[in-house]
Amino acid sequence: MKVNLGLIGFGTVGSGVVKLLRENHDLIEKRTGAALHLKKIADRDISSDRGVNVDPKILTTDVETILSNPEIEIVIELIGGEEPAKSYIIEALRRKKHVVTANKVLLAKYSEEIFKIAKGNNVQVQYEGSVAGGIPLINALREGLVANKVRTILGIINGTTNYILTKMNEDGQSFEEALKGAKEKGYAETNPALDIEGIDSGEKLAILSSLAFGTRVDMSNVYTEGISKITIQDIKFAREFGYIIKLLAIAKNTNQDIELRVHPTMLPLKHPLASVRDEYNAIYIEGDAVGTTMFYGKGAGQMPTASSVISDVIKVALNMGNTISYPNLIWGTKKIKSIEEITSRYYLRFPILDQPGVIGKIGTILGEHDISITSAIATLVEKQKNEGNVEILTHETKERNIRSALKEIDELPMMWGQSLLIRIEE
């Protein structure tokens, strides 16, 4: 079976797709029966060298050449961002072409609209490359775990921040040094704010949780807190309690509602996610039947993402004659909690002048807010100034209570700095 493809976007991932289509064309055909044929590539820039040989005749700067080509059955969109990608995808669907995309931003924001148009035109949209690069995660959630109520998703789904935290943890680098290294390695963008502040993880979490819970989720529902304030001291303190700090994307499903959040998190050293190092991604999923599972691999990069894009192309190709398929639609509604409504265990640190009764004072205020303590340690930071820290681990507690208690404590005259909070997952 011959399948004709059009590619929009000849950047890093686009040229990876072209390379992989060339190298493994025969293997893919033997495995699946589908002979993938790239008819056209559209990009604004068709003269730069991408390190892959392409017949100049298939290159065009005019996307319409792809959209209007009746032979092209599947359009691969790899330009990213909102516009013009969104218009191209919608136009392709309207002309009854299937679409494969790795466009996380678009899916986090417009999935409902896009899937509706796809359904109306009886064509498919696939998007494995949009989350966790080469890891077949969308496939696992939608098909492999289809029989499960998903209880929990804990994801390391941003390679840049995991690389930075690994360097801080293992090599004692400061946040700034580690960020510089990430830029040099090409993991971090020139403007890395979207990664570091947790926005990128939040968008991916929105896609995953829409899929897992069948509820419309967009970025405004996801609480995000980045890693730019994490210091080596925080990492060392965490280690003393037997924890490692990771930027986690967290989704939890109770029967009534769901919670969605991205923030630095203390994980026990024995947790499967604790040993996920460098730029790797891993997603830990708990289902009611399957128990705990984890999916690990490269969450970005040219060839891993190309691997996912082509797996989507094959999925579409082998389903083109199929009238029924895995629906991509929203099938339920769940209330989404605000961050104040969640409960968690907490690590709290209070920079406080060392004097008798400080633990008692803080313990009393926490107690008044209904917060139970599992351990408390006071240490001296600078003897001359009498500055110390009180570190506290709490039982499961309401975030609302923690916030009120911290506000009250921060106003105490004996504080020489601001209190700090890191949420804990067990």
Place this chain on the structure above:
Amino acid sequence: MKVNLGLIGFGTVGSGVVKLLRENHDLIEKRTGAALHLKKIADRDISSDRGVNVDPKILTTDVETILSNPEIEIVIELIGGEEPAKSYIIEALRRKKHVVTANKVLLAKYSEEIFKIAKGNNVQVQYEGSVAGGIPLINALREGLVANKVRTILGIINGTTNYILTKMNEDGQSFEEALKGAKEKGYAETNPALDIEGIDSGEKLAILSSLAFGTRVDMSNVYTEGISKITIQDIKFAREFGYIIKLLAIAKNTNQDIELRVHPTMLPLKHPLASVRDEYNAIYIEGDAVGTTMFYGKGAGQMPTASSVISDVIKVALNMGNTISYPNLIWGTKKIKSIEEITSRYYLRFPILDQPGVIGKIGTILGEHDISITSAIATLVEKQKNEGNVEILTHETKERNIRSALKEIDELPMMWGQSLLIRIEE
């Protein structure tokens, strides 16, 4: 869309499937559009309580009731073993019913025959539950990684042996103690030889490598070596060199041939598989595009396996109207290496009488067999008897050479016991 199912085998996994179909029926229908309806359950024993309520009218001791029922579109086989499971499956396929099975033994041995009959009758066979329980691994290999040349598979795919090795490693239990614990926890069978000697892992590896390499593989192609000879001393020695011992199922694909083996393996402590503990399974897969990935979860048990079985049922249901589908067939042939032809790094231990020149003597013999050493340590075991050990790590070496060298060394008069070899993966 209503889908009628017949279940053959009402044991542990069978009753898990019934339970899960009941609990998540509505969720599955919302997600997929498929309303799964269990028409009949056949088992020799239809009177024991399985902890799940079933209308007695759907129970039967006569499998023919299922096979001859024209309404039943999908037959789920969960009795396991070769016969009568094989005959039931073949008969179901001949009557144009799709089959979902978790029967590892059958697939490792008769997959070619079974898939051929399925294809001839234009029906599907799915088998996600046959390897690694709840982990959607077959799906990942066949679909998610379809664009990749698979280079390497390293799998912890037997929960019993991983549990035993974990208890030996972490709690200092002897092999016998740990095995007893595994039996008490229900992880090990009364006769645990199939697990412990690596046969179970070998069968699963045969299934995975047929799929990954498109080559017919059966158990006779897989070299197996179990963990019953591993002692706490081996584990301690490994740790001193920075390694942990795991029972790995290993498949490697060079361009010319493949190698397939199951044996205790020393893994660096930072390897993603090193932290897989207790009865958990994990499969590390390296593809040319995707790089390294890993899939982790419960490799056995009632509900995890039921999760995979139902995901297969959905896959079949959503593809019943599809004329093209992922083929299950053998699409290539690869030469399979014998164990003597492989190369690896090795940990070697020689129980040798402590006297000047022992490292030199052993080093010379290894050198004569073209084996290079990366480190060598001599230690005294029992001073009075003058008994010591020489431990050696080698560079990448041919197994054939190692075997000849060990044979020669074992005949030296200065040996007070047999030499030991553990292969290393980096």
